[in-house]
Amino acid sequence: MELKATLKELMDTAGSxxxxxxxxxxxNILLRNFHIVEFDEIKxxxxxxTMQEQYTSLKEKRNPVYCFFRINEIKEIEIAELVRV
Known part of the structure; x- marks a missing residue:
């Protein structure tokens, strides 16, 4: 439940x-620089x-591949940085 609250707070403050x-x-698979696009609290x-996929899809001029995870599949989330556009 703590992870869910942290994600909600993060999405409220930083958005996507x-x-x-x-x-x-x-x-123990580690995904670095993972951008959370959407968070569905109900499901x-x-x-x-990932930033790597964003860069590669732009370079190869193709649609990006998104990752989907359930909260119970995640062991730990560490806030890396806020990306400014």
Whole structure:
């Protein structure tokens, strides 16, 4: 529940410009500079994209691939930085 509150607060303050590091429970996979695009509180679903994927999709002129995670799949979230546009 604490993770859900942290995500809600982060989305309220930074919106889709929030950049976080995500550690998943299955095998301690680390996603660095993960931008949270949407957060659905009811379904506990996070939609996001890594900075690497953003850059690659622009370079290759293709649609980006988004990641979807449920809150219970996430072990830890560390706020990396606020990206300014």
């Amino acid at each position: 410009k929030a950049s976080v590091d995500v550690v998943l429970k299955n095998g 506990s679903l996070i939609k996001g994209i």
